[in-house]
Amino acid sequence: MDGTAEAGAGDAAREGAAAVFSAIEAAPAYRLVFHAIEREILEGRLRIGDRLPTETELAHRLGVHRSTTREGLRLLEQSGLAERREGRRLYASLPRTDDLSERAQRALSLSRVSFDGLWRLLRALEPAAAALAAERIDAETIAALEANLARTAEAVDAGRSVTQLDLEFHALIADATGDAAWRLAREPSAALLFPANERMLPRLAQSGARLLTAHRNIFDAVRAGDGEGAERWMRRHIDDFRRGYVLAGFDPDEPVSPVGAPENGNETRRPGRIEARPGEQGGDG
Amino acid sequence: MDGTAEAGAGDAAREGAAAVFSAIEAAPAYRLVFHAIEREILEGRLRIGDRLPTETELAHRLGVHRSTTREGLRLLEQSGLAERREGRRLYASLPRTDDLSERAQRALSLSRVSFDGLWRLLRALEPAAAALAAERIDAETIAALEANLARTAEAVDAGRSVTQLDLEFHALIADATGDAAWRLAREPSAALLFPANERMLPRLAQSGARLLTAHRNIFDAVRAGDGEGAERWMRRHIDDFRRGYVLAGFDPDEPVSPVGAPENGNETRRPGRIEARPGEQGGDG
């Protein structure tokens, strides 16, 4: 605890031009704890799914207090490398893609993104994804897409919102590429862009039906292994989306509005405690 | 403290069919602390850049102990919504894109991605990004690109590796779109794919020079506002990249090897402490 900083104090003759003085790297112990465990996981000594040692044991092994260990564990937890199962225990895990997407989405929604920027991104991605999907799709994803189409048809008939199903359809296409990179690349933008549908629907007759038809065409091509067709239909679908947006009277150059405020509930759902503290201190300053 | 869990214990007469029993959402207090602060930031009561209250004050206001507060702060920290500046204090911040990218990249590298999948993703993205960049680029990014090209030329002359500069060039193009979504979408994949260059270089004569020429062509088109040209040159560049990969004798269907093990240093660099504890407990089991 006495890393006395006696670095560049010496003679005042010249400002050492050659000396580099790369910034000293240091970190509080809780961060070292985090990295120690992270490393165990990344280098395979702790395999995905393995239960982490007890807090007490970790503390003991790392030579720090349990509180410090716990702070490190929080970092690990939030980084996605540790995950709670069955309520309490922590298990080593891979950061989940949807988790990453969600965060990216939030970051995006807080930054400046225009409808047009997002749209052009997806116009580049989605057709290519559809083409690749046509080459690689498996039976399982086909089934999932069929189910999605069925539910979309229902929703359209019933006049319900199709936004969620729309998002799911496109996500499934991305999944069909079999490559996590595709999903990761498109998800945040799609989640921000496609809900714009919600605002168009009331203004455009038949937009639900059009969407369904488009999805069906895309699906048929994908299932048939017709990459080119899938790409073409998807591109039309995306173009159509933009057209609808403009027709409905929106300005594609405007920033997209952050959809969905941060909800409260969504915790890791464990039975037990309901509130942190029923009500003890109000807040006095 | 005493949220005694007396949920569904009652009479065993009938299994309430009508009752819904939506899963009880509960969370430990440290998580509630996290969400409380998160919410303050997301809803604008704490603005980006604002200094967070003292740990003690937070603890007091939220009615929990400082230790608990600190655990919540670790979550916040790792989520990117709080950031240390000047060493200690925590400030509200936006999750940084490069941070998100880095995590996404790690997640990708741990999952199954093939050269081909990544390549096709970037083949869809990069040309479109270049086209958009040509419409929107500003003087600053032009300057950055020029600097990048100059350094690339140097590196090629000197026979040094151009991988980092290559990555930077493409990232700058994405930046030039002015839309964070583009950078976020391509960064993780690019970071995994482009370093493959490193392996090709020794096997292919002139590949550095080819890369430089391609970058120059792309840049010229972008600067001239020639979207179509930029797109075309970029597509060629990406195609060329794949051709080189195959020529060099690699199989595009193989999974990409995780590049770069998790390094040690990269902390938040704060002067002061060098080690958590110089050497107090060795580890006895």
Added chain:
DNA sequence: CTTAGTCTGTTTGTCGGACAAATGACGAGC
């Protein structure tokens, strides 16, 4: 008057220990 040192109150990092509640394993009882 600027520069360098000194002092002081505040804030963070870490530690020690304590205890209630939840969990999981296990053996007793219907």
Added chain:
DNA sequence: GCTCGTCATTTGTCCGACAAACAGACTAAG
């Protein structure tokens, strides 16, 4: 055999303490 208490383990939370780092204010030196 299945259900129900019992008990040890583990997590969540709290209390309190103290050293180190830091931000400022203030003072001595050039």
